Amino acid sequence: MDQQITAVIINRKEHKLKKGAGYHLDLFVVGVMLGVCSVMGLPWFVAATVLSISHVNSLKLESECSAPGEQPKFLGIREQRVTGLIIFVLMGLSVFMTSVLKFIPMPVLYGVFLYMGVSSLKGIQFFDRIKLFGMPAKHQPDLIYLRYVPLWKVHIFTVIQLTCLVLLWVIKASAAAVVFPMMVLALVFIRKLMDLCFTKRELSWLDDLMPESKKKKEDDKKKKEKEEAERMLRADEETVHLPFEGGSLLQIPVKALKYSPEKPVSVKINIEDEETKKYMDAETSL
Numbered sequence: 001m002d003q004q005i006t007a008v009i010i011n012r013k014e015h016k017l018k019k020g021a022g023y024h025l026d027l028f029v030v031g032v033m034l035g036v037c038s039v040m041g042l043p044w045f046v047a048a049t050v051l052s053i054s055h056v057n058s059l060k061l062e063s064e065c066s067a068p069g070e071q072p073k074f075l076g077i078r079e080q081r082v083t084g085l086i087i088f089v090l091m092g093l094s095v096f097m098t099s100v101l102k103f104i105p106m107p108v109l110y111g112v113f114l115y116m117g118v119s120s121l122k123g124i125q126f127f128d129r130i131k132l133f134g135m136p137a138k139h140q141p142d143l144i145y146l147r148y149v150p151l152w153k154v155h156i157f158t159v160i161q162l163t164c165l166v167l168l169w170v171i172k173a174s175a176a177a178v179v180f181p182m183m184v185l186a187l188v189f190i191r192k193l194m195d196l197c198f199t200k201r202e203l204s205w206l207d208d209l210m211p212e213s214k215k216k217k218e219d220d221k222k223k224k225e226k227e228e229a230e231r232m233l234r235a236d237e238e239t240v241h242l243p244f245e246g247g248s249l250l251q252i253p254v255k256a257l258k259y260s261p262e263k264p265v266s267v268k269i270n271i272e273d274e275e276t277k278k279y280m281d282a283e284t285s286l
Contacts, residue, residue: 001184003030006047010056016076053120055083125206129158144219145205153198157206164190 004027011021026047034044059079062072094101121127125145132140132154140146145154164187172180194203 002049003027003046006049006052009049010047010052015056016074017079018076019079050116050120054116055087057119059083126158126161129154130162133158147219148205149202153202154206156197157194160190160194 004023007021007023007026011017030046034046036042037044056077059077061075061078063075064072128141128143132151137151168180168183171177171183191207198206
């Protein structure tokens with residue numbers, strides 16, 4: 001489970017990876033190595049979520065030049081095997097470095113693990129929603145789900161998730177840890193019961209597969225297109241006024257126009273005088 005969850009997180013589309021993912025091959029290799037480690041009495045090795053996310057973040061490529069106050073643009077990930085090879089070589093050499101490693105204070109090691117854990121929380125919606133509990137409304141960030149879901153429903157969704165997390169942690173740390181996989185499966189039914197408290201639209205914003213950054217970008221794009229259409233088309237009850245350079249206006253009957261923000265359409269307009277004498281045909285795209 002840890003292997004597959006970590007692989008899905010690392011191979012997200014927003015990481016812009018060029019090389020394809022091999023989920024089945026990775027799982028097969030891990031399964032073979034688990035058998036070898038079991039026979040030899042060695043600890044099991046699977047992909048660690050926190051360490052893998054920290055590794056990917058350290059290999060990010062960003063634009064070097066940007067405007068003052070503008071964040072660097074994410075370009076992709078340095079896809080190579082050198083860093084992974086060096087990491088595991090150093091792990092093997094650590095067996096021969098015990099005389100030196102014993103001088104490293106334990107608080108230093110705990111601090112490194114704490115830093116990696118906290119840094120991996122960035123961008124996780126669940127953690128962002130927890131921070132909203134003690135944050136005044138005027139200081140809340142422009143999160144995409146806050147535009148469409150009431151704040152009190154966001155808090156209810158967060159409390160349900162937090163309760164499930166605490167319950168799983170208690171079961172895992174107790175003698176009942178043997179039923180932990182069954183409790184993970186029970187989360188599917190809990191998620192299904194949320195349909196009684198939330199609408200499908202609200203759940204699509206609070207619990208969707210699409211990354212937050214991508215959803216916000218698409219929503220901002222649609223909002224900008226709508227504002228642009230409203231700015232260009234000032235409609236009254238009967239006509240639409242299209243401004244031209246020089247201050248002149250073209251008046252078009254509203255009934256002759258059909259506008260869809262999802263798909264651009266072309267509109268043909270017959271320009272006639274009051275005596276229905278046709279002057280020209282005009283075609284425009286909305």
